[in-house]
Amino acid sequence: MAEQETVRSFPLLAGARKRDAANIGRRRGMRLSGAIERSIALVVFALLWELLPRLGIVSTAYLSPPSQVAVAIAHLFDSGEVWKHLRASALRSISGLLLAAAGGVAGGFALGWFRRAERIVDPLYQLLRQVSAFALFPVFMLFLGIGESSKIAIIVWAAFWPVLLNTISGVKQVERVFIDSARSMGASQGFIFVKVVLPAALPEILTGIRLAGAYSITALVAAEMIGARSGLGFYTLNSQETFQIPDMYAGIVLLALFGLLINKSLSLLERRLLRWRVGLAQND
Amino acid sequence: MSGAFAARDKIVARDLSLTYVNEATDTSQTVLDGFDLSVREGEFLAVLGPSGCGKSTFLNLLAGLTPPTSGSLTVDGESVSAARRKLGFVFQGYALFPWRTVRRNVETGLEIRGVKRAQRRSEAERFLRLVGLLDFADHYPHQLSGGMRQRVAIARALAYGPEILLMDEPFGALDAQTRESLQQELLGIWEQSAKTVVFVTHSIDEAIYLADRIAVVGRRPGRVKEIIDIDLPRPRPASIRHDAAFVALRQRAWASLSSELGGAQTAPDERIAESLTGA
Numbered sequence: 001m002a003e004q005e006t007v008r009s010f011p012l013l014a015g016a017r018k019r020d021a022a023n024i025g026r027r028r029g030m031r032l033s034g035a036i037e038r039s040i041a042l043v044v045f046a047l048l049w050e051l052l053p054r055l056g057i058v059s060t061a062y063l064s065p066p067s068q069v070a071v072a073i074a075h076l077f078d079s080g081e082v083w084k085h086l087r088a089s090a091l092r093s094i095s096g097l098l099l100a101a102a103g104g105v106a107g108g109f110a111l112g113w114f115r116r117a118e119r120i121v122d123p124l125y126q127l128l129r130q131v132s133a134f135a136l137f138p139v140f141m142l143f144l145g146i147g148e149s150s151k152i153a154i155i156v157w158a159a160f161w162p163v164l165l166n167t168i169s170g171v172k173q174v175e176r177v178f179i180d181s182a183r184s185m186g187a188s189q190g191f192i193f194v195k196v197v198l199p200a201a202l203p204e205i206l207t208g209i210r211l212a213g214a215y216s217i218t219a220l221v222a223a224e225m226i227g228a229r230s231g232l233g234f235y236t237l238n239s240q241e242t243f244q245i246p247d248m249y250a251g252i253v254l255l256a257l258f259g260l261l262i263n264k265s266l267s268l269l270e271r272r273l274l275r276w277r278v279g280l281a282q283n284d
Numbered sequence: 285m286s287g288a289f290a291a292r293d294k295i296v297a298r299d300l301s302l303t304y305v306n307e308a309t310d311t312s313q314t315v316l317d318g319f320d321l322s323v324r325e326g327e328f329l330a331v332l333g334p335s336g337c338g339k340s341t342f343l344n345l346l347a348g349l350t351p352p353t354s355g356s357l358t359v360d361g362e363s364v365s366a367a368r369r370k371l372g373f374v375f376q377g378y379a380l381f382p383w384r385t386v387r388r389n390v391e392t393g394l395e396i397r398g399v400k401r402a403q404r405r406s407e408a409e410r411f412l413r414l415v416g417l418l419d420f421a422d423h424y425p426h427q428l429s430g431g432m433r434q435r436v437a438i439a440r441a442l443a444y445g446p447e448i449l450l451m452d453e454p455f456g457a458l459d460a461q462t463r464e465s466l467q468q469e470l471l472g473i474w475e476q477s478a479k480t481v482v483f484v485t486h487s488i489d490e491a492i493y494l495a496d497r498i499a500v501v502g503r504r505p506g507r508v509k510e511i512i513d514i515d516l517p518r519p520r521p522a523s524i525r526h527d528a529a530f531v532a533l534r535q536r537a538w539a540s541l542s543s544e545l546g547g548a549q550t551a552p553d554e555r556i557a558e559s560l561t562g563a
Contacts, residue, residue: 177379184347184373185393185444195395199383276383276424 064246072250082254088230089258092148093220096155097262100216101209104160108167108208109193112201118168125164133158133219137226151223158219159212166208170201203277206270213266217259232258294448294480295323295346300355301505302341315341317505319355328474328481330495332488332537338506339484343450346482347373359448369397372441376453378433380425386412386436387421393444411439414473431462438470442477449474451483455490464522467493475519488537492530493520500540510540 050065052058064072076082111118133154140157144150174197182196198205224233236251300319305312315338323329333339344350345357348364359367372393380389390408399407412418415435417428425433434454441449455463471494474481485491491498495514502509516529524530 177375177377178381180344180347180349181373181375181379181381182392182396183349184368184371184450185396185441186369186371187396191396195392196381199381202383276385280382280426 061245064249068246069249069253072244072246073253076247076250076254085230085232085235085251086254086258088228088234089220089224089232089255092151092223092231093155093216093258093262096152096219097159097209097212097216099152100156100159100212101163103156104163104208104212105167105205108164108205109171109197111164112168112171113193113197115172125161129161129165134222137223141227146227151220151228154223155216155219159216162211162215163205163208166204166211167201170204170208171197173204174200203274206266206273210263210266210270213262214259217255217262221255291324291326293322294325294327294360295321295482296356296358297321297342297346298356300342300345300357301353302338302345302350303353314505316345316352316507318507321499321508323480323482326478326480327496328471328483328494330491330498331482331484331501332491332498332541333486333501333506334503334541335486337501337503339486339501340452341506342501343373343452343482343484347371347450370447372444372446372449374434374437374441374449374451374454376456378425378430378437380433380436380440382425385422385424386417386428389425389436390440390443392440393446397444399444407443408439411443412436414442415439415469429462430458431466434458434466435469438473442473446479448480448482451481453484453486456485463490468522470494471518471520488534488541489525492516492533492537493525498537500537512537512540 046066049063050067053060053063053065073082111121136157137150137154140150140153144153178196178200179192182192187196220231221233221236224231225237228234232251232255236248236255239245239247239251297319300316301314302316303312303314319338319342321331321342331339331342341350345352346359346364348368357364359370381392384392387405387408390411391404394404394407409418409421412421415438417432417435417439420428420432425436428436437454455466458466467490483491483494492514498512498514499508500510500512501507512533514533516524516527516533
């Protein structure tokens with residue numbers, strides 16, 4: 001009876017734990033060599049980058065060596081100027097991303113749930129999502145002026161689509177039996193949306209949001225290169241226009257690091273929210 | 285009719301029918317037709333029939349998950365939608381929420397009813413203790429075996445105190461040993477609870493072992509063919525399966541089902557015959 005079954009299932013769990021422990025031991029040894037392995041490409045890249053201008057193969061007027069770029073970055077931090085640009089860029093990309101995520105999840109929920117609505121709207125959004133955010137920039141400027149709103153609009157447009165499409169697909173794929181079981185317990189439609197469909201679709205939604213994070217950085221740079229007075233994108237273009245080539249590369253490197261930070265934060269959020277999937281086959 | 289004491293009818297189905305219309309192919313399929321059944325208050329009723337006879341569909345109608353095409357279905361004289369909160373449903377595929385721990389799964393029905401967190405917690409623990417899984421309260425369903433998951437599902441269906449328990453082949457996916465131990469546990473829980481149970485199965489042995497009465501359902505269209513009273517004494521030990529009375533009931537149920545299969549227009553399906561004899 002109860003004992004029997006527990007006895008049979010316990011070794012299963014205990015065995016898994018033992019295996020985990022062994023894996024951790026092995027993993028520790030591998031982590032060091034893994035770190036070396038992962039840095040090889042970066043080191044070679046930095047060396048090549050340093051040597052090409054230093055050896056005169058590429059003119060320093062076009063390519064600054066990373067040592068000079070590092071100095072430029074340090075200078076940016078010293079003078080405190082970096083914060084002004086970083087703040088502007090962060091404000092634009094994060095507010096754009098949040099708006100896109102909210103709109104994409106809400107729209108995706110509606111379209112994923114009401115199949116009829118999705119069938120009707122599908123041709124329209126298949127067309128719209130092909131319209132490049134950059135192509136729309138003149139339109140946004142026309143309607144919203146050259147201020148912050150048009151820059152945020154371009155980011156929202158770029159980041160909205162992956163969230164919308166992933167949410168629709170996530171909501172559509174929620175297993176019927178989860179909804180049925182909530183309904184059999186007397187759940188209201190609101191409970192089913194928030195406590196069943198949302199968590200069930202969350203893995204796909206978060207994948208969409210992570211994609212949106214990457215798109216939002218691309219759109220941010222473009223937006224800041226057109227009529228902005230601050231931001232890392234502006235700083236990069238402005239440095240080129242004033243022939244501060246190391247500063248230009250400093251801007252590019254900071255943009256890459258900023259993108260990496262956004263991506264890491266979103267993965268972290270994903271891992272935190274999807275903790276329940278640890279140990280599930282598809283996540284192993 | 286054994287009716288020594290006249291229990292009140294809890295669930296009444298009259299002339300129920302359900303027809304699915306496939307718009308794409310313009311065809312329709314009648315799953316249930318002229319389905320009549322009364323379930324008495326507090327009884328354990330097994331609904332027995334071959335695969336595809338519509339017995340699970342009946343549960344879905346009862347739980348208000350699918351509306352019937354015609355006929356009437358009442359619980360305590362009320363419509364199914366009004367009675368929804370009196371039901372607990374145990375699905376064959378467990379249907380536990382993978383993103384919730386065992387504890388939070390069991391709390392779900394209480395949460396829907398707006399029960400406060402602390403009380404939710406203690407109620408959930410009470411039912412987890414009942415099914416012997418209190419130690420696994422903070423595990424996720426995928427960390428448990430099939431038998432343990434189905435225990436959690438039973439605890440979840442019981443935790444908010446429904447008057448009626450609907451079970452759709454709940455032990456169908458389990459190995460024979462686990463299945464027998466869960467059958468026994470279920471009887472133990474039911475005997476103390478005075479709940480009405482409607483238990484769908486395709487196993488003759490399971491139906492006889494558990495139920496007060498068996499409703500034998502025939503195929504195409506699905507309707508109740510015969511009611512068999514199971515007057516075996518309770519509590520029933522596992523060994524009751526070897527008693528002469530049990531064997532006689534098994535033969536009777538088998539005759540009822542096989543005549544249904546033999547009498548059908550289609551040739552008897554060997555696969556169904558096998559599934560019916562297997563315990």
